[in-house]
Amino acid sequence: MADPGPRGRFGDHGGRYVPEPLVAACDEVAAAFQEAWADAGFRRSLANLLALHVGRPTPLTPAWRLSAELGIDLLLKREDLAHTGSHKINNVLGQALLASRMGRTRLIAETGAGMHGVATATAAALLGLEATVFMGEKDMERQAPNVFRMRVLGAEVVPVRSGSRTLKDATSQAMRHWVGVVDEAYYCVGSVIGPHPYPYMVRELQRVIGDEARGQCAAELPAGVPDFVVACVGGGSNAAGTFAGFVGTPARLVGVEAAGGAGAARGREGVLHGFRSSFLQDGDGQVTEAHSIAPGLDYPGVGPEHAHLRDLGRARYVTVEDGEVVEAAVRLARTEGIVPALESAHAVAWVIRAAASGELPPGASVLLTLSGRGDKDISTLMELL
Amino acid sequence: MEAGFRAAGRKLLMPYTTGGLTDDWVEYLRAFVAAGADAIEVGLPFSDPTLDGPTIQEASDAALARGTTARGILADVTGLDFGVPLVASTYYNLVAHDGPERFCAALRDAGFAGLIVPDLPLDEAGELIAAAEAAGIELALLASVVTPAPRLAQIAERSRGFVYAVSLMGTTGERREVDAASAALVERLKAVTDRPVLHGFGITTPEHAARASRAADGVIVGAALVRRVLDGAGPEEVGGYLATMRRAIDQGA
Numbered sequence: 302m303a304d305p306g307p308r309g310r311f312g313d314h315g316g317r318y319v320p321e322p323l324v325a326a327c328d329e330v331a332a333a334f335q336e337a338w339a340d341a342g343f344r345r346s347l348a349n350l351l352a353l354h355v356g357r358p359t360p361l362t363p364a365w366r367l368s369a370e371l372g373i374d375l376l377l378k379r380e381d382l383a384h385t386g387s388h389k390i391n392n393v394l395g396q397a398l399l400a401s402r403m404g405r406t407r408l409i410a411e412t413g414a415g416m417h418g419v420a421t422a423t424a425a426a427l428l429g430l431e432a433t434v435f436m437g438e439k440d441m442e443r444q445a446p447n448v449f450r451m452r453v454l455g456a457e458v459v460p461v462r463s464g465s466r467t468l469k470d471a472t473s474q475a476m477r478h479w480v481g482v483v484d485e486a487y488y489c490v491g492s493v494i495g496p497h498p499y500p501y502m503v504r505e506l507q508r509v510i511g512d513e514a515r516g517q518c519a520a521e522l523p524a525g526v527p528d529f530v531v532a533c534v535g536g537g538s539n540a541a542g543t544f545a546g547f548v549g550t551p552a553r554l555v556g557v558e559a560a561g562g563a564g565a566a567r568g569r570e571g572v573l574h575g576f577r578s579s580f581l582q583d584g585d586g587q588v589t590e591a592h593s594i595a596p597g598l599d600y601p602g603v604g605p606e607h608a609h610l611r612d613l614g615r616a617r618y619v620t621v622e623d624g625e626v627v628e629a630a631v632r633l634a635r636t637e638g639i640v641p642a643l644e645s646a647h648a649v650a651w652v653i654r655a656a657a658s659g660e661l662p663p664g665a666s667v668l669l670t671l672s673g674r675g676d677k678d679i680s681t682l683m684e685l686l
Numbered sequence: 687m688e689a690g691f692r693a694a695g696r697k698l699l700m701p702y703t704t705g706g707l708t709d710d711w712v713e714y715l716r717a718f719v720a721a722g723a724d725a726i727e728v729g730l731p732f733s734d735p736t737l738d739g740p741t742i743q744e745a746s747d748a749a750l751a752r753g754t755t756a757r758g759i760l761a762d763v764t765g766l767d768f769g770v771p772l773v774a775s776t777y778y779n780l781v782a783h784d785g786p787e788r789f790c791a792a793l794r795d796a797g798f799a800g801l802i803v804p805d806l807p808l809d810e811a812g813e814l815i816a817a818a819e820a821a822g823i824e825l826a827l828l829a830s831v832v833t834p835a836p837r838l839a840q841i842a843e844r845s846r847g848f849v850y851a852v853s854l855m856g857t858t859g860e861r862r863e864v865d866a867a868s869a870a871l872v873e874r875l876k877a878v879t880d881r882p883v884l885h886g887f888g889i890t891t892p893e894h895a896a897r898a899s900r901a902a903d904g905v906i907v908g909a910a911l912v913r914r915v916l917d918g919a920g921p922e923e924v925g926g927y928l929a930t931m932r933r934a935i936d937q938g939a
């Protein structure tokens with residue numbers, strides 16, 4: 302997973318499809334990130350925050366009982382234990398430091414599950430910035446606790462009532478808002494999506510997951526590297542960060558999408574939100590609405606680097622249904638004492654299915670990134686159980 | 687289209703409407719011509735119009751909800767002669783969906799002269815520039831108030847038909863005033879190109895149109911007209927409003 306170059310290309314994917322008024326802002330972010338990422342002082346500040354505020358490194362937990370039931374060797378990379386409850390904080394702290402360095406006083410963000418919004422509100426509070434978070438009205442209803450958390454942290458949450466009233470429209474609205482405030486505000490994108498440099502920058506900021514896991518696997522596994530590396534994919538940031546640590550190893554990479562939001566597995570080539578990638582569309586080229594029980598996967602596209610890894614055959618993208626996801630969440634809770642986020646439960650569901658089908662051979666070692674914890678989903682689970 | 691603009695001998699007025707917004711949407715185009723339009727911009731609605739404010743978002747959603755498709759819009763105007771050029775505007779996904787060659791050929795066959803794609807900056811436009819040229823479609827590029835000088839010259843150079851001066855840092859929509867930064871953008875463009883420069887975004891009243899067209903070669907008017915269509919005004923009424931803009935421009939310029 303290399304540097305996509307000044308035009309932000311991962312094969313045919315990526316690029317920067319933004320209106321002319323945003324080109325200068327993207328250039329500025331790209332230049333600032335390049336400079337910061339090469340600066341040992343910036344890296345040190347970020348590493349300090351990740352250690353002291355987030356609690357990194359996160360553990361690699363063997364899932365003993367579930368492994369025994371499935372006949373495999375399952376290791377969980379515990380992003381659910383990161384401060385704020387998901388991997389989103391890794392990315393946000395990096396971008397918030399960058400925003401401060403660029404002299405911006407406010408962060409703008411889109412959010413689906415609310416985890417990126419909470420992480421943004423948290424980083425803003427920590428660094429003394431303001432935060433404005435765009436969230437679809439439908440997601441505000443199903444993730445109400447996260448809306449309250451953001452407000453407690455001092456962020457402004459702006460309801461988005463257009464279109465699907467989920468992550469896609471929240472992202473569109475954040476981009477519209479950004480055009481008018483580029484001088485004062487920094488757009489903190491929540492996944493490996495958006496115009497260049499965001500897909501590259503967010504992957505670099507999330508690669509801490511894969512880099513840590515690689516070292517932990519080397520200590521934990523006889524072979525040093527797992528046979529399979531599995532992560533859920535919405536826009537694809539926890540997966541991209543995880544894969545970055547293993548792309549140079551023989552491990553097989555598997556991204557798990559929601560059946561109703563499978564941009565990589567079922568999309569076709571298109572351009573949305575500033576990048577070229579694989580999107581769910583109808584026969585006329587209109588982007589269709591994604592549907593998933595997990596709001597963080599309710600996005601019709603996938604980050605450009607995932608479309609590229611798919612085309613190269615380096616990673617595989619598979620889908621699971623809402624029903625299996627709920628079962629998997631409950632099974633992980635009752636075997637390991639871990640209630641996962643419904644997004645993360647997608648990865649668990651695929652592992653359960655693939656172990657049963659033999660796709661994961663008996664004894665296979667599997668690293669699964671548990672991207673977040675399920676507190677936010679408790680009311681959804683309660684309704685279904 | 688560009689040659690016609692240069693020969694017009696007056697400030698240019700380019701009204702916009704969303705294609706397929708109502709059953710009788712083509713009647714609005716005729717009313718625009720009667721009101722003194724020099725060209726007409728026809729929006730091909732897209733599900734995610736990220737550079738449009740609430741009015742054109744609402745129009746796009748309404749048109750799509752009626753079952754409008756780009757193909758249907760092209761079919762509606764094929765073979766009609768409005769006496770002024772038609773300029774399609776849409777987001778790049780619809781172009782990419784057909785592929786630039788097929789998309790431009792379809793526009794030409796339907797009688798369009800020009801094309802605007804707001805989410806396609808110069809750096810990504812190479813393929814479409816070539817396809818448009820091959821099909822005889824004039825692809826107008828956008829310039830913004832924050833575009834630096836060397837890039838502004840490149841945009842003007844590679845643009846066809848006219849240069850679209852995005853007069854403010856924001857989305858399309860009705861505004862109270864003409865943004866003060868717009869005059870400087872138009873001046874900077876006029877200094878590097880003799881291509882017509884049209885001022886777009888935020889033109890809401892006849893006064894705005896008159897004021898903006900003093901520096902620019904003309905104006906593009908969108909949301910102010912579409913708002914009226916959405917509120918139920920018929921072709922004659924919307925055309926009547928456009929005619930007041932025409933008069934203001936001709937008197938004020």
Ligand SMILES: Cc1ncc(COP(=O)(O)O)c(C=O)c1O
Binds near residue numbers: 672
């Ligand atoms: C816990 C959790 N996992 C995964 C995702 C999906 O995002 P990504 O694919 O960028 O990791 C989200 C997004 O909201 C999330 O909250």
